[in-house]
Amino acid sequence: KNEVEQSPQNLTAQEGEFITINCSYSVGISALHWLQQHPGGGIVSLFMLSSGKKKHGRLIATINIQEKHSSLHITASHPRDSAVYICAVRPGNQFYFGTGTSLTVIP
């Protein structure tokens, strides 16, 4: 069973495009994380949120707890944004991860 579903699985965009990655989950959570995994494998935490909206530079993350849904937006996308974006949810001290969205931004 998949507690976390992400869409799309793969996404190709032209530089400058606005990008949205979606995450739906089926369990009650205390927090949701958005992570970025670089081609070399390293993982960077982008956001941790439990309600509302957060913004960092060109990245915006939103969450709707009632609908069990979160979105990650990238404005003015750039080739350096190319990576796998992973949604992870935290019920208690356990973590469930999505399979990731592979984003390629073409110059």
Place this chain on the structure above:
Amino acid sequence: EPEVTQTPSHQVTQMGQEVILRCVPISNHLYFYWYRQILGQKVEFLVSFYNNEISEKSEIFDDQFSVERPDGSNFTLKIRSTKLEDSAMYFCASGGPNQPQHFGDGTRLSIL
């Protein structure tokens, strides 16, 4: 900026042997985690550790696995009697309460 460091970056071990993966979390962090990612698959939670004890573990984290904080700075994952299917990238992470986690660069474990 402080980093989580993991050693070794790549470990090759014969099936049946024991391995110890090492992590140095960020010094003022209180929560520590191990994850694994089998090649081509999603990241999987193994265990969380707080206040010198396991606070949560997944179904994957069976008796073959153990964690330890031997000296107040290192955080280790021990895998006994390794199997071929233990081959994966293992990530350590640390964090404060209600804060994002900081990940190490991972240890690639190859079981032959």
